[in-house]
Amino acid sequence: AQTAAKSAKKGAEAAKKAGEFIARHKKVFLIIGGIGLVLVLLLGLLQSCSSMFGGGVSNIVASSYLSEDADLLAAEAAYCAKEDELRRYLDTYEQTHDYDEYHYDLDEIEHDPYVLLSILSALHEGQFTIDQVQGDLQMLFDRQYILTETVEVERRYYIETDTWTDEEGNTHTESYRVYYDYYICTVRLENFDLSHLPVYMMDQETLSMYAVYMSTLGNRPDLFPSSGYVPKYVTNPPAKYEIPAEYLSDERFATLITEAEKYLGFPYVWGGSSPQTSFDCSGFVSYVLTSSGLCNTGRLGAQGLYNISTPVSEPQPGDLVFFVGTYDTPGVSHVGFYVGDGMLLHCGDPIQYTSLNTNYWQSHLYAYGRPPYN
Template identity: 55%
Template sequence: MEKRAPRLQFTDEERADPVLKKSVRREQKAAVKADRAQAKVPKRTALRRQPAVDPATGKVTTRLKFEEVDKKKPSKLTHAVRDAPGNAVLMQFHREIRQSEDENVGVEAAHKSEEATETGGCLMRSAHRSHKLKPYRKSAKAEKRLDRANLGYLQKKAVRDNPQPSGNPFAHWRQKRAVKKQYAAAKRTGQFTGSAGKTAENTVKAGKTAARESRRAAAFVGRHRNGFLIVAGVFLVLVLLLNVLSSSSVLLEGALSGVAVSTYPSTDDAMLGAEAAYAQKEADLQNEINRYKQRHGGYDEYHYTLDKIGHDPYVLISILTAWHGGEWTLDEVRDMLSTLFSKEYQLTQTVETETRYRTETDTVTDPDGTTHTETRQVPYTYTICNVKLHNEDLSHIPISIMNEDQVGVYSMYMSTLGNRPDLFPTSAYPNASTVKKPTEYDIPPEEMTDARFAAMMTEARKYIGYPYVWGGSSPKTSFDCSGYVSWVINHSGWNVGRLGAQGLCDICTPVSPVDAKPGDLVFFEHTYDTDGISHVGIYVGNGMMLAAGDPIGYSNIETSYWQSHFYTFGRLPNP
């Protein structure tokens, strides 16, 4: 396990020193945060041996003592090894069942349900493990920040105690390098004890040694100035030439690696096969609905409330690629396709009953032998079957089944469409996404004179072009509309947390369109099938807003579409 960053102790003199006090405060603040993060790491009780010396006899004895120590960080490899035998048995079990599925429809239905349940369990275990790792990640991050703060203090102290010549950057570099090297060695061997001043002694010595060597080197160069000038000139020409070639190479390599990372790694056969398999599930679902009355007969009346069947194939492939962390085959994703389908579509039926009456006619014979007819109202149960299909929308699912890193990868693939706009042409796949560029707009300079609005735009414009991700609320995952606005205002002076569109409206004061000004929020309703406010953006003046659309960009709210859904403007409270 990596050693924790040392907690330095400072004297009153060091705290009061004008050169060091800023570094001291920074180190103490980082140490407090590191201790808080460490306290949240799960603990376990361990039995430790503790030597004890009897002061009277000098005899050394060993006592056992229970201590709280950090739990070991869960290992991904451990989980994989632990689950491997069970997974192997399950795979063999499923293979044997599939051989008999064609002969028994009941077995097939039960098997599909079981596989979906197992896959759902895997998803939940993965999410649970990610949650368990969170305190370990936070603690490691805090320890790294404390290391940087410690180094900052020690380097400041080394400069104060042994200042370098102002015109010798090489000497400064060597001094910093020596302090860093000494700090790493002291940390590794556990030499950080006592006050910070005492701790810094070795690093100061290292700085002095570096200074002496720098002065000797400078004196040598002074005695051979002309020769060194010639060598330096040749060296600079070579550096410039190599730098041009290197820069071109690095730029090309960077561009190529960026394209490679954001490109779907799976084969066309696998991706087209996965899309075809998912589309077949949708076709089977449509067929089930079309024949619902024949297959589920016996009711007097049928009512249908049906969402549209369909999905974006790029969303499907991006989810599969992000989930598997790279390349996959069709056989590897079949279970995942079933899980995604069951999460996207829910077909349900509810039966209502009513008591109704029908007229029945009876023939009645009188005592004298004559006959006549009589009518009467007879009650009976009338049944109404309500069939409902809910489409959750495949793009809403990633945020509920993936961790933050996976959602970020999904977002990257959706922003580039895996660099495969040719894979699903809209002529053959009408629901397929297309690469969209954000609408550009130059905010008039006079609008930017308001400090709060300028702060909002400084933050908001960083993310123009990011893709729309349902539930996204940070640059790592990208954003949906309310996540985007919440992030911007939380990083522009406010502190409102992560709010939905309705929550953002609730904290605002309604403003008429005539009085709306840049920095107000603008709200819309019924932009999709939901009650209440469904979309929010930041008004930037002149009938324009900046919002998380597809992708994040500017929109003209005076178009017929936005006007038909307009709800209100809202002014944020003072921060």
């Protein structure tokens, strides 16, 4: 009886503490409790990213958007309004300007709401109001969209002809040049990609927070279900892949894969190069090679990894696969690990296994290479 009483007392104390915790974080639990599907999806996200930020209820809070929904939605709406204004400016450019000729080189005007909210949440230590982030929204917009308008003036002419008759009745014709200025306007819009900005404007701690928010979508996949990140991370996450046992009999390859698979499901973070900040493609490959003790590359880009590798025509598991043209950059643009049977392990978005036998990857495939393993 005494044992039962003690257990009951402990249970009551635990319930009290849980109640106090829920009260402190009422909004988060209302969100999770009110949407059963979100909780199920959330648990899957936490499992895939547990090595990044641990597990447990406290880390659910730490990886959640803590701002009020009204502020989250207002921030997204305000950024969209800036984009709409830019779009209207460009759509009516020839009606509001007076040039003779126009040339346009325009990137798409677009961003993902989860990238925006994860940046703002990281910059404000998890919670913000719309009034607090007005300056941040303008700063991000100015860094994402780079608009240049260049006007060239050409000196041109046309031929004017005068005809007259003299006193003797003879007709004369005289031609001469009439010069004028011809204005050619070139309008360029570069979308730097909002997801590329964090690494240039955040310290390691803030970048780590951003990576955590992106890995869970702030635990709010319901906010923007049309975002491309929701199927990538939640509704249709990357399929699991079992590497054939005979490949893993190679001790070096087994060591490589053991290290690389720790980060399956981590989000793609431009410039990221560690588990704390997550990774980009070359950051992932460089970190795994170095941390596994197999090849101390340090931090190299995709082109740098290609430069230190020996080209191979018949790739083996553990070789690197290089691609070009996956985004607008000269030289090698993407890299991953070849794991045999036409499969690639790489930092896509998120880190995942992918078949190389698709039109996309085949069209960008550049070369295979073997890094200088120890």
